[in-house]
Amino acid sequence: MATQGQGFLSISNLTKSYGAGEARTQVLKGISTEVDKGEICVLFGPSGSGKSTFLNMVGGLEPADSGSICVDGVDITKLNDHDMVEYRRRELGFIFQFYNLVPDLTVRENIEVCQYLSRDPLPIDDLLHSLGLWEHRGKFPNQVSGGQQQRCAIGRALVKNPSLLLCDEPTGALDYHTSKEILELMERVNREYGSTMIIVTHNDAIRRMSHHVLRLRDGMLSEDFRNEHLMPASELTW
Amino acid sequence: MSPLNKRLPRELMHNLGKYLGIFLLFLFAIAMGAGYLSAAHSIEVIQNGMHERYQVEDFHFATQFEAAKSSLKAVEEMGCTVYEDFTADVPMTVPGDDRPMNCRLIDAANRNRINQGYYFEGEAPAAPDEIAVDRVWSNNNDVHVGDTLTINGREVCVSGICSVSDYECLMEKNTDMLFNSTTFTIGLVTPDGFQNLAGGKRDYRYDVILDDRSMQLADRTTFEQDAADLLVDKGEVLTDLVDYEFDNKAIFFAADDVESDQVMWQVLVGLLVVIMAFVFVVLTNATIEQESAVIGTLLASGYRKREIIGHYMVLPTLIGVLGCAAGNLVGLTYMSTPMQELYYGSYSLPPYEFSFSPQVFVFTTVVPFALLVVVTLLGLVRKMRFTPLAFLRREIASRSRRNTLPLPERLSFVRRFQLRVFLRNLSHFVVLFFGISFCSLFLLFGLCLMPVVEHYAELLKTDVVANHIYLLKAPLELDGTPEQRAAYAAIEELMSTDDPLSDLGFVKYARALLRTMDIDEDAHPVNTVDNGQSKIAQAEKFSAASFAVDHVITDSSEEITIYGIQEGSRYWSDVDVSGGAVVVGNGLAKKCRIKPGDTVSLFDKYTNKTYEVVASSVWGTSANMNLYMEMGALNRMVDEDEDTFHGYASDEELQIDQRYLATDITPEAMTSSADQMQESFGDMMGMVVAFAIPVYLILVYLLTKTVIDRSSRYISYMKVFGYHNPEITHLYVRAITATVLVSLVASQPFVIWLCKVFVSFVMDRYSGNLELYVAPSLMAEVVAIGAAAYVVVAAAHIWRIRRVSLSEAMKVQE
Numbered sequence A: 001m002a003t004q005g006q007g008f009l010s011i012s013n014l015t016k017s018y019g020a021g022e023a024r025t026q027v028l029k030g031i032s033t034e035v036d037k038g039e040i041c042v043l044f045g046p047s048g049s050g051k052s053t054f055l056n057m058v059g060g061l062e063p064a065d066s067g068s069i070c071v072d073g074v075d076i077t078k079l080n081d082h083d084m085v086e087y088r089r090r091e092l093g094f095i096f097q098f099y100n101l102v103p104d105l106t107v108r109e110n111i112e113v114c115q116y117l118s119r120d121p122l123p124i125d126d127l128l129h130s131l132g133l134w135e136h137r138g139k140f141p142n143q144v145s146g147g148q149q150q151r152c153a154i155g156r157a158l159v160k161n162p163s164l165l166l167c168d169e170p171t172g173a174l175d176y177h178t179s180k181e182i183l184e185l186m187e188r189v190n191r192e193y194g195s196t197m198i199i200v201t202h203n204d205a206i207r208r209m210s211h212h213v214l215r216l217r218d219g220m221l222s223e224d225f226r227n228e229h230l231m232p233a234s235e236l237t238w
Numbered sequence B: 001m002s003p004l005n006k007r008l009p010r011e012l013m014h015n016l017g018k019y020l021g022i023f024l025l026f027l028f029a030i031a032m033g034a035g036y037l038s039a040a041h042s043i044e045v046i047q048n049g050m051h052e053r054y055q056v057e058d059f060h061f062a063t064q065f066e067a068a069k070s071s072l073k074a075v076e077e078m079g080c081t082v083y084e085d086f087t088a089d090v091p092m093t094v095p096g097d098d099r100p101m102n103c104r105l106i107d108a109a110n111r112n113r114i115n116q117g118y119y120f121e122g123e124a125p126a127a128p129d130e131i132a133v134d135r136v137w138s139n140n141n142d143v144h145v146g147d148t149l150t151i152n153g154r155e156v157c158v159s160g161i162c163s164v165s166d167y168e169c170l171m172e173k174n175t176d177m178l179f180n181s182t183t184f185t186i187g188l189v190t191p192d193g194f195q196n197l198a199g200g201k202r203d204y205r206y207d208v209i210l211d212d213r214s215m216q217l218a219d220r221t222t223f224e225q226d227a228a229d230l231l232v233d234k235g236e237v238l239t240d241l242v243d244y245e246f247d248n249k250a251i252f253f254a255a256d257d258v259e260s261d262q263v264m265w266q267v268l269v270g271l272l273v274v275i276m277a278f279v280f281v282v283l284t285n286a287t288i289e290q291e292s293a294v295i296g297t298l299l300a301s302g303y304r305k306r307e308i309i310g311h312y313m314v315l316p317t318l319i320g321v322l323g324c325a326a327g328n329l330v331g332l333t334y335m336s337t338p339m340q341e342l343y344y345g346s347y348s349l350p351p352y353e354f355s356f357s358p359q360v361f362v363f364t365t366v367v368p369f370a371l372l373v374v375v376t377l378l379g380l381v382r383k384m385r386f387t388p389l390a391f392l393r394r395e396i397a398s399r400s401r402r403n404t405l406p407l408p409e410r411l412s413f414v415r416r417f418q419l420r421v422f423l424r425n426l427s428h429f430v431v432l433f434f435g436i437s438f439c440s441l442f443l444l445f446g447l448c449l450m451p452v453v454e455h456y457a458e459l460l461k462t463d464v465v466a467n468h469i470y471l472l473k474a475p476l477e478l479d480g481t482p483e484q485r486a487a488y489a490a491i492e493e494l495m496s497t498d499d500p501l502s503d504l505g506f507v508k509y510a511r512a513l514l515r516t517m518d519i520d521e522d523a524h525p526v527n528t529v530d531n532g533q534s535k536i537a538q539a540e541k542f543s544a545a546s547f548a549v550d551h552v553i554t555d556s557s558e559e560i561t562i563y564g565i566q567e568g569s570r571y572w573s574d575v576d577v578s579g580g581a582v583v584v585g586n587g588l589a590k591k592c593r594i595k596p597g598d599t600v601s602l603f604d605k606y607t608n609k610t611y612e613v614v615a616s617s618v619w620g621t622s623a624n625m626n627l628y629m630e631m632g633a634l635n636r637m638v639d640e641d642e643d644t645f646h647g648y649a650s651d652e653e654l655q656i657d658q659r660y661l662a663t664d665i666t667p668e669a670m671t672s673s674a675d676q677m678q679e680s681f682g683d684m685m686g687m688v689v690a691f692a693i694p695v696y697l698i699l700v701y702l703l704t705k706t707v708i709d710r711s712s713r714y715i716s717y718m719k720v721f722g723y724h725n726p727e728i729t730h731l732y733v734r735a736i737t738a739t740v741l742v743s744l745v746a747s748q749p750f751v752i753w754l755c756k757v758f759v760s761f762v763m764d765r766y767s768g769n770l771e772l773y774v775a776p777s778l779m780a781e782v783v784a785i786g787a788a789a790y791v792v793v794a795a796a797h798i799w800r801i802r803r804v805s806l807s808e809a810m811k812v813q814e
């Protein structure tokens, strides 16, 4: 359930640039926004606009030039290496466009990689059932379809029951039907586990299932609003 | 120039560890291999040239008494020149050292004509109280030009430090097993100096230079035998006949040593080259796997396979060339001196001159380099049969069934993960196992030889059954009447001078002659000193003969002594030679693979006769290279008088006339010869260990690094998910650590077996039977050194894991 106004993720004046001198490009020029607990927040923007950069900074994978990122009241830009790892470990789940599964581990083992990190993980068998992966749990990533691989990646992100799921183009490599399946799954995850999600995507249709919509243009947020009416993922078309 | 080449510096930096490893592997292998083998080759060239360059004798003989001029003339008429080259062994002491030493006096002028010498410092003796001594001995005893030595009670001044070409190796007696450069030296003196220092003592040695210097060994030995027969016909008593190449240990021992050591190093370098080839295979595969996306893209964009292969050949070839160049440079400059020292520290060789050996260059440089190029090329060509798509999908890494093995879920996740790492890298780990075995072999070999030699010394000691084994030049009875002793004392007196009548004066001369009247010519001479009944009673006669027995592995032979002992001997009490039994020493039995019932061929190189005996049992320690049979039986076999004998075994020290005594073998003498052996092996083994440890480090590093490298992407994922570095280390490095440790321990039986084969192969050319005995503590040492070296490697891996960046996971997957 989406609960309003808790300011779970609070970002202010975030800037980021790459390179130096002539080659210096300012990717983010001062981003401020609030993401509430339990929200599905979608981030649009043309290719190269800095969406991944933004997501990686929230994920603590890249340092910010200036500004702050507060998660649950803690400014993660100020964390040291060890605490940053602890932050990712406790709070975050990642879902990538290309699944990023470990090819030598079975579906189950890939999920176990993250189960291992949690003191209080979700029961893995239930998760496998609910992701529709139970039959495939002993298979290796290259033995299952793309959709199944992404489900496995979602399972891996979910299993440690993170408070924030960061998804970089989760359906970018999937066909229409599979994409819809994945979106339905994410909607269900949001509902059942109450996890906050930031989804980076090209797909405009996703805005209709999201509580919160952000659009990046020229390093600034050109749109930042909340949807009044949500459409279930199953009804989306594009 | 292909635009791809711009990537080369980056590829190099990115794989710095790998290329540095290959570079260092080349550097070490070549520096040690070429360093040693070139030095050995150069020394061989020096030695081979010596015969011509320094007028080295073709053979020499010695007579009991001074040979008649006419006898020598007769020999010369056969086609040679005979040089009188008398020597005398005199007792000597060095200031500040109370060890008794032996100085072999040689007329310095002789060493200008034959078996020429060379002075490293100072000059030839010019006055009767001057002497030039051997370089190695003077090094060992810290003796310098200007020092004063005490010889036979007189003080002499060291005028020069030299080496002479017939004592390349300070072998005191040709029958000695090892040289003695600590308490034995040659001393070049003036003729007056000789007379003063030696008194009347002389060993009558004659050096022979053949008219035909290029005569082959077989013809030469025939010539030598004919000369010997001629001398005997002329009534000379021949005591020694030594061919320079065939059996003059003082001349060929050094060359033999160099030769047999070379075999060892060739095997070591050869094994290393094979292992290097394996490493190249692993590394090439890893490169292709790592670069598969790039390769796929290039192929898809229309690059020719040839261009891509060319591109990926550049760096390995470059590194190979650099490594080879650096290795040769270091090997031929920096390593050259320590490698020479291995021999110049023990042998009195002429000054070192480098000679280039194409064979060594090919073996140590061209072959490893060619292997690198060929293996890399083949690896690339083989992988190029995959389609661009296969590269793009990273499907080129062979996925065999073991990678998809289901693992039981009751195993903890960590265990399963580690097992997956292990299974995925199984082929690396197999190479790793052999690499580790091979390096352990080096280490074990380097470490085990010293204890083995120590053990050997103990065994040699136990094989000397009496406190003294006196070997005689001719039979000499201990027991006799006072009249007999007096008669022989008279003979000694008469023989001690060239012209007894004028030296002794008429009266003394006549009395001496009269006393000799009592001598029974058919009986053996009697010792002039009465040792007393109890000592005489406990001394036991034996006869002895020397033969050569063929080795099994290489085309060489073992010099052995066959003892004719008395039945029910009090010294060889448990050697049963009754009924014509022939007992074989355990060492000889092992080395020449003789079992009871086997026929043993004994070759007498002086007479060219071969005798065959049937071994009936084996006795003694594994160092025992003797044969035993009943005294009478031995005498009959070699056609000697029934009652002849060649020595006494005695627990009591005996006074024996010097002119008859050949050797006094004591247990202590055996120990000191083993000390010598240790000294000569010690440095070499140090080199082997110094060689093994860096090679071990590099090898293990390179082979395990690929495991980390090919997983770097997944390591990055795990960092993203929130794994701490130690946790990742635990998952990845543990699997490697376990494999390394298990390989280290599990390979030990294999390594010991290899080492045994290796040692028996290497040692075959050396005399004696060294038994490899690996104490458990030594195995532990090898494992500990291996583990310690691995700690360094593991530290490098932990550091590498820390360095894996988060962005690696973020890179869009191809």
Ligand SMILES: Nc1ncnc2c1ncn2[C@@H]1O[C@H](COP(=O)(O)OP(=O)(O)O)[C@@H](O)[C@H]1O
Binding pocket: A018, A019, A027, A045, A046, A047, A048, A049, A050, A051, A052, A053, A054
């Ligand atoms: N590590 C980096 N170094 C330099 N420039 C980068 C790096 N990562 C991203 N960029 C640049 O930042 C911009 C934003 O990239 P990214 O966040 O990946 O865009 P998006 O995900 O919106 O397509 C791009 O122009 C890209 O070239």
Ligand SMILES: [Mg+2]
Binding pocket: A051, A052, A053
């Ligand atoms: Mg992106």
